[in-house]
Amino acid sequence: MSISTSGGEQRRPSVVSTGKKAPAGGKPAEGKAAGTKPAATPSKGPSGGRVPAGRTGGGKKPQQRRPIAPVKVSGGRSWGNIGIFVAVGVIAAGIIGYGAYAVIQNGKGWEDKAAAIDGIVNFRKSDPSVVDPLPGKQSHEPGPQTYKVNPPVGSTHNNAWQNCMGDVYDAPIANEHAVHSLEHGAVWVTYRPDLPPAQVEQLASKVRGNEFMLMSPVEGLDKPISLQAWGYQLKLDSADDGRIGEFIGALRQNASMEPGAPCSGGITATGTTPRDNVPGDQPAAPPGGVPGDQPVPPPPGS
Structure with a gap:
């Protein structure tokens, strides 16, 4: 394109558009070196629509992402855990039951315990x-x-x-x-x-x-x-x-008729004939015991 002036026809220098407005003063935009190749301008497709940069009308369609399949959580029962819980429950019930039985037994008097013995x-x-x-x-x-x-x-x-x-x-x-x-x-x-x-x-x-x-x-x-x-x-x-x-x-001891009476210091010999001259817990019986009786021990403190 030529422009006619008083000095004669001059040719205006061609200007390449970068697609961006140049900053004031004619300096390149900060961070961009002069002469940097401008970004590709979208072209028109066959139907008149614009084709995104980097693609042409004849290119392949972009690959779509496959949807992530949801993780299935098994709904089955864990029989191992159930078995453990059941076993623990049975043991706990047994402990509680035995404890209750022990409390009941301990609460009984000795006569009640004796009466409960089969055949007594x-x-x-x-x-x-x-x-x-x-x-x-x-x-x-x-x-x-x-x-x-x-x-x-x-x-x-x-x-x-x-x-x-x-x-x-x-x-x-x-x-x-x-x-x-x-x-x-x-x-x-x-x-x-x-x-x-x-x-x-x-x-x-x-x-x-x-x-x-x-x-x-x-x-x-x-x-x-x-x-x-x-x-x-x-x-x-x-x-x-x-x-x-x-x-x-x-x-044992509960059936005593003389609570506190000892079991030590008694007859240790065998034989079915009673030994009459051996002191007991009351005054000695009259003399006349069988021969071979144990000697009469001296009185305490003698």
Whole structure:
């Protein structure tokens, strides 16, 4: 394009548009060096519309992003965890149940515990004459006595008691001394002489070393094993019977007619004839004991 002026035709220099307005003073925009290639201008597509820069009408369509598939959470039950919870619940219920049972048991008196033992006989209620003194006699009498039950569980007895500090006697002892031990609160474990040795030892393990207990064989028992406390009796077939522990736990010392009386210092000899000249917890019986009696110990403090 030419422009006519008074000085003649001059040609205006061509100006290349950068698409941006030049800043005042003709300096290039700050941060852009002069001569920098301008950004591509969108071209028109075939239909007259503009095509984004960097693409032509003949280019491929842009690749679309695939949607992210949602993570599926399994809705199945965890049987392992359920089993653990059930087991814990059962154990907890058992502990609570046992605790409640123990509280109830501890709240019972010894007589209630004894009454709950299957097969026990309480002669104190069923036949008091079994434990009362014999007609015409006192509680302590010298010489042999007659008893209504075998082994006896009470009634008249000797002035001296059989030592009952967990003593295990391998031969019969005098009923008259053993009954006195029952009066002090001992449990007397008896058995037939033909009881197998293994069962004898099993019984002895429950007696040996335990105060207020003694054990001996007895002839003529109608059951292999018989347990006695004052006024109570339980007869059994086997040393494995769990009622043995129940009887001991309920009646040892509790069935005493003389609370606080000792089990030490009694007769330690075997034999079914009572020893009359051995001091007991009351004045000594009249002289006339059997030969071979233990010597009479000197009075305390002598």
